[in-house]
Amino acid sequence: MSRRITVGAGQMGPIAREESKSDVVDRLMTMLHDAHEQGVDLLVYPELAMTTFFPRWFVADPAEFEHYYHREMPDHDTKPLFDEARRLGIGFALGYAEIDTDDQGVEHRYNTYILVERDGTVVSKFRKIHIPGHAQYEPWREFQHAERHYFEPGPDGFGAWPAFGGIVGMAICNDRRWPETYRVLGLQGAELILIGYNTPLHYAPDPTQNALSGFHNHLVMQAGAYQNGAFVVGVAKGGIEEGVDSLAQSVIIAPSGQIIAQAVTTGDEVISTTIDLDFCDTYKNTLFDFDYYRMHEHYGLITERRGAVPPA
């Protein structure tokens, strides 16, 4: 038996500061049609796919940037995309800036992914956990990375959901650099991990890392895939956006850790490949059989050495 699906990475090039959401949706639709021609079942768009990466500017009152957020999904701007995807039978993951109003009427701003099945059913939302950058204006920087001013960390943790014939998890950009992201998803059985990113090629706190940004991007996602026996789809918004050069190099990675598809441009580009989710078992049931091999009792402070006996 096999569980084959065709996954696509819908890499985006720059989105201009003044580009309207409906213009962006036109671009997303073009990619959706390209994906349809490639036979894609699930198309993954990048982090904050609806707007320019606005945290590069600091405005004292985030309400001034309210137009970059969505209060519901789909809304007026994105409904055509949801409708067309359902008509074509393509599921998708879309990154966007979310304002959520809680039961007490308090507004929360999150950096969010929504996952939608092929029949238009919303599977789940994921809100970015690791919020990088800074919360104050930092005048020494060439450009700001004020994500901590615009977003609070997602309160729900990492989740994995039955969808697309397997178990699907999500993470957003900086989340991908942390091993616990993949492990928490792996412990929930994730077989397919969807990750969008906006990664400037210039890292202001330590520019010696600039030349390694492509290496680090693939390093963390390939390791996360391998160590948890999962496929990873990593999708960039790349190219020079409002003067800031950002990493492209979107990839689809197998549970072996090997890159099996990679974007070759820094612009709008759909790459895709057919994967068999059963291939995850090749790793999940052998080298990374968590139940059999993880030395759970050794993860705390070890005060006494005991033989670690595999379960009968």
Ligand code: CDT
């Ligand atoms: N969007 C995002 O999370 N970008 C970060 C940049 C880190 S530098 C502030 C990343 O980890 O790629």
